Amino acid sequence: GAVVSQHPSWVICKSGTSVKIECRSLDFQATTMFWYRQFPKQSLMLMATSNEGSKATYEQGVEKDKFLINHASLTLSTLTVTSAHPEDSSFYICSAGNLAGGDYNEQFFGPGTRLTVL
């Protein structure tokens, strides 16, 4: 399957700082990238869907000014957690897909980024 990378794999930051997480599709062009958040022992929660070259679509309850998403190219999307607080500590996972790819569209997941805000 296709490979999606995330960087960093883990980050610890102080409350009030901003953190940027990168998601890259390494061997295919991802027209759509998804950002998820997962708290311990809970399922994935979709935060936003981003299409290359356009603004991200945020899920209800997700603050777009706090979680800035940029999808400037077909291989890179970034999530910036602005003014992070301890309650933002979570496992952030991106996935990439090509919804133009016909009948079967798998999402390929990155390895995730564990964010801890002190």
Added chain:
Amino acid sequence: GQNIDQPTEMTATEGAIVQINCTYQTSGFNGLFWYQQHAGEAPTFLSYNVLDGLEEKGRFSSFLSRSKGYSYLLLKELQMKDSASYLCAVRDSNYQLIWGAGTKLIIKP
């Protein structure tokens, strides 16, 4: 509203067979996915069903009945490494994935 139901936790014995069920109510249906997720890791793809019936892939099989809004994941010849959470996800009419909460599978020797 949209809803995916699966058991919270199951326990099985090494070498045995286990079936994890998933029922769903979604606005439209464009396929059902099963993912495996080990603790602290991202999900990995196991199977995809869009038509009724059984899809077999090695030790894992997945079944779908669209009329019943029902799927199951069947794991045979269980190994200790199969201990993980198994996530059922349905793609709705907007091509969004709706996720179940996952079933934690515990394998005992």
